[in-house]
Amino acid sequence: MGVVVDPAVPPEIAGLLRANAPLLSRIRSGWVPRAGPPAPARRRNPSSVALLAATPLVVALMAVLLESPAAPVGFLLLGGFVFVVLVKIASMSELTEDDRPQERILYEKARRNDGRYLLPQDFDEEAAELLRRAQQAVGTVLRSHVNAEGLLDSARNAIMLPEQEWEIARLLAKLSALRAEHREMLDRGLAPEVEAVVQPLQGALDSSEAAVLARVEALERYAGHVAEAERAYHARDQIEELRAKLPRYEELLAESGAGTLALAEIERLAEDADALERALRRSVTSAQDAFRYLEG
Structure with a gap:
């Protein structure tokens, strides 16, 4: 027997509650997941920061290569570098593993629907x-x-x-x-x-x-x-x-x-x-x- 949810609860919230019985038990006992940090305070990957800082120097070197007989190699290296930079930029906006936003979402949904679900220990x-x-x-x-x-x-x-x-x-x-x-x-x-x-x-x-x-x-x-x-x-x-x-x-x-x-x-x-x-x-x-x- 798992979590029993009031059928009036929206299906997507009911599904979230039913799938998280252990966490709901912890929330019931007083556990509160820490909120994720605000966007400016999110930790950055040091390698991403260093890569972005080195971008002007790398671009200058690529320009020299493009003017030399090794231009094809320069084009190849430039394309690879741009791809790596784009991947790092995208990853910098993501929360780290420790931020655990799903637990916070569950906590908020559980509080809003208190009394509309029952746990096995009830x-x-x-x-x-x-x-x-x-x-x-x-x-x-x-x-x-x-x-x-x-x-x-x-x-x-x-x-x-x-x-x-x-x-x-x-x-x-x-x-x-x-x-x-x-x-x-x-x-x-x-x-x-x-x-x-x-x-x-x-x-x-x-x-x-x-x-x-x-x-x-x-x-x-x-x-x-x-x-x-x-x-x-x-x-x-x-x-x-x-x-x-x-x-x-x-x-x-x-x-x-x-x-x-x-x-x-x-x-x-x-x-x-x-x-x-x-x-x-x-x-x-x-x-x-x-x-x-x-x-x-």
Whole structure:
């Protein structure tokens, strides 16, 4: 499980956050990358400075060579020198390796989007397992062919399912934090007068976990219907492919004198294709019903 990002965060920023979980953990703990120096203060490569300083002298020598019998050599040397100078000029404007601008960019994006992403350490073991199940269910739907082919409401899936994943993750992170505080309080020991107050709090945690579990199970039911539709979809395509090849098999049998395929077998194949078509439609309908349950 990696970084979970609010789907409202722009995709390019979300991608940057997801790809940098270790750095985000350091930022969360208080680490601040140093800002890159202003342009005039950036360190120059000493060899580049020396090369630029020697340019007038080198050009003068080249001019002498061009007036001498060794003019072709002068032209060659002049061209090589100009190329080296241009490369050095370009490199002088670049930041050195120690300036690390990407870390600063990530730091600024993370601060602006604080509260809109969650890290693996935000979840205890039970919450992480529930989130993994939710993410697996969402992935099953969004990666399916029946969704890509528009047999499901792919547009609504693309919006609603990431929102469901984020909402589940957000609730699980809160639940994990409260559970950790609750366990710490219990570990310190409670006075008898406090135990009566703590029991309803434990009940609130258990009820919240049950509510989130119900959301996850609803996602899993939806993903299960989609998986059934996916199997029917692929089986239907395979049957249709076989049906398209039947004339070639019959032609081969006829030419070889081995007889023809039994008519009953051909009819059974057609019936199988029709049955799979009906199964696919039923599976898609069931998935759509499950989707409406998620919305409700």
